[in-house]
Amino acid sequence: MHTTRPTARTLQIACATVAAALLATGCGRSEDSGPGKDDPAKISSGKAKGKVVMWSMGDEGDKDLQSLAKKFEQQNPDADVHITAVPWDAAHEKLTTVIAGGNTPDMSIIGSTWMAEMAAMNGFQATPTSIDSADFYPGQWDTTKYKDTSYGVPFVADTSVIYYRTDLTAKAGIKAAPATDWDGYLKDLEAIQATAGKQNPKLHYAAGTQIGFNAWLFWLPVVWQHGGDIYDAETKKFTFDSPEVTKALEYYADVFKQHMAPTDKTDNKLNLQNGVIATLQQGPSTGGNLHKDVPELDSKWKTMPLPYAEQPAGLAGGSDLAVFKDAKNADAAWKFVQFLTEPANLATYAKASGNLPASPEAWTEAKLNEDEKMKAFAEQLKVTKAPPAITTWQQIADTIDSELEKLAYGKATVAEVQKTLQSKATSIGTGR
Secondary structure (H helix, E strand, O other): OEEOOOOOOOOHHHHOOOOOOOOOOOOOOOOOOOOOOOOEOOOOOOOOOEEEEEEEEHHHHOHHHHHHHHHHHHHOOOEEEEEEEEOHHHHHHHHHHHHHHOOOOOEEEEEHHHHHHHHHOOOEOEOOOOOOHHHOOHHHHHOOEEOOEEOOEEEEEEOOEEEEEHHHHHOOOOOOOOOOEHHHHHHHHHHHHOOEOOOEOOOOEEEEOOOOOOOHHHHHHHHHHOOOOOEEOOOOEEOOOOHHHHHHHHHHHHHHHOOOOOOOOOOHHHHHHHOOEEEEEEOHHHHHHHHHHOHHHHHHEEEEOOOEOOOOOEEOEEEEEEEEOOOOOHHHHHHHHHHHOOHHHHHHHHHHHOOEEOOHHHHHHOOHHHOHHHHHHHHHHOOEEOOOOOOOHHHHHHHHHHHHHHHHOOOOOHHHHHHHHHHHHHHHOOOO
C-alpha cells in the first residue's frame, strides 16, 4: 500500500462545504460511457484483486486509514491499495477536473455537499443494491443521493450539538442543562447574558453564533426544527418565504440584537475555553480539541442536543465514499468500500481518528455511548437531515451566508433578507 502524506486535520463539517464555483452545465464526462445513471453497480463474489487507487481528503489519508487498508490487503492478498491524500481546499477542483476529463482514480472520499454536483456530472457509479441503506443513519444516507439514486456510501458522519460551560451556566441559575425548547433556550441565554461581567467576570456573551462562512450549517437546522424547509423537492421550488424561515431568521437576528453573541468573528472555541462565551454550537472536533488543549476544563463543560420547537433536527455533514464511473478496478473498489463501512471497521476508524461513525451499529461497537459528552451526538445523528440534493447547493449556501451576515450586522431586516433569499435562490435555480 502506498500513501501520500496528508495535511493537518480540518474540521469535517466545514471541509465538506469548501467548494469553488460550480462547473458550467455543459461540462462533464460523456453520458454514454459506463452503466446508466440509475443502474446500480454490481459486486462480484470472491476476494478483491488488483490495484485500487483511492483519493483521501485531509487526514483520512494518514495512519488510521492506512491501517485499515493493510487489513484489507491481508484479507485480499491479490489486492493492492494505493491511497493519495488531497488537501480539502484543493479537492473540489481536482475532483471536478478528473471527472470532466475521464481520468479519475477508482474511488475517493467525497465531501457530502459535493455528492449531488458530481453525480450530476455522471462522475459516480450508483451504489450496489447489496449495500443496505438501513445500516446507516438516514440523514447520512441521504447525503449520497441525487435524484433519488444513491451514488456512494456514508463514511464519516458529522453534526453539531450545543457545548456549554457548566460553571458559567450554574451562576445564571441553570442547575442542569439549558432548556431544549427554543423559547426556554432563549430565556436561558438571556439569563446567562445577565451575568456577564457580574457573577461571571470574564463572560462577555451568552453564545457564540457563526457569522459569514458556513453560517448556513448552523442556521438551516433551525428552519427544520420549526417544522419547515427551504426547498420543496416535489415542486422543485424554494420556500424561503415560509413562516418557519421567518422564525429561524428572527432567532438568528435576535441573538445579535440583544448582544448575546460576538460579531467580530473571533475564535469561538477559544472564547468558550477562556470563558468569554458560555455556549457554542459545534461539531465533535471542538470537544476533542478542548480535551487535548485544556484537560483541566473537562469537568466544566458538557454537551446537549440542539433545542427545537416543532421537531428535533440537525444537519447531516461529513463525507461519503464513492466509486467513479471511470474506475479501472471498480469491483475491488466497491469491495474496499464495503470493507471500510463494516461496523467493526467504522468503529475502529472512529476510535482512532476521533470522527463519528455513520452507522448506528458502529457507534455501539465503538462504545461511544459510554462517553457522557458523546451522547448528545448520538441523539442528533438520529434526527439529522441532508441539505437539498441539487447541483447549485453551494451557490445557495453562499447566498445564505451572505444574507445572514447582513442580518447579524443589522444591515438588513428579517423581511428584507427573506425576500432576497427567495429571489436569489429562485434566480440561481436547481441546476441539472
